[in-house]
Amino acid sequence: xxxxxxxxxxxxxxxxxxxxxxxxxxxxxxxxxxxxxxxxxxxxxxxxxxxxxxxxxxxxxxxxxxxxxxxxxxxxxxxxxxxxxxxxxxxxxxxxxxxxx
Numbered sequence: 001x002x003x004x005x006x007x008x009x010x011x012x013x014x015x016x017x018x019x020x021x022x023x024x025x026x027x028x029x030x031x032x033x034x035x036x037x038x039x040x041x042x043x044x045x046x047x048x049x050x051x052x053x054x055x056x057x058x059x060x061x062x063x064x065x066x067x068x069x070x071x072x073x074x075x076x077x078x079x080x081x082x083x084x085x086x087x088x089x090x091x092x093x094x095x096x097x098x099x100x101x
Contacts, residue, residue: 004045005054005100011039018071019057022085026057026069029088034059040066043098050074054100056092066092070101 016039019026027033038058045052050072057067070087087101 005043005052006045008041008043008098011042011055015039015042015053015055018053018073018083019055019069021083022069022071025085026067026088029085030059030067030090035065036060040094041098043100045100049076052086052100054098056094056096056098058094063093064091066094066096068092068096068098068101 019037019039023037026037036058040056040058042053042055053069053071053073055069055071057069059065059067068087068089069085071083072086073083074081089101
């Protein structure tokens with residue numbers, strides 16, 4: 001499915017590690033520490049030279065305590081480049097669709 005985002009998939013340890021890599025930037029953008037920080041589901045887009053993810057992250061126990069993160073990882077370069085947070089949406093619920101933005 002090159003160029004398109006795939007279907008929602010349950011998050012796994014690799015996706016949790018990916019969001020852990022951008023945690024400090026997430027905290028900076030939302031302006032506070034999170035009660036929790038758990039990847040729930042994700043969608044992936046494979047491109048030539050990189051991968052994009054949109055990931056639903058639970059940050060608390062309230063109804064609107066979910067973030068949607070867009071993360072880009074460059075691949076195929078001699079020196080590894082850390083994942084980059086390219087977008088963040090706040091105020092989502094557990095049932096909101098995971099739509100790339």
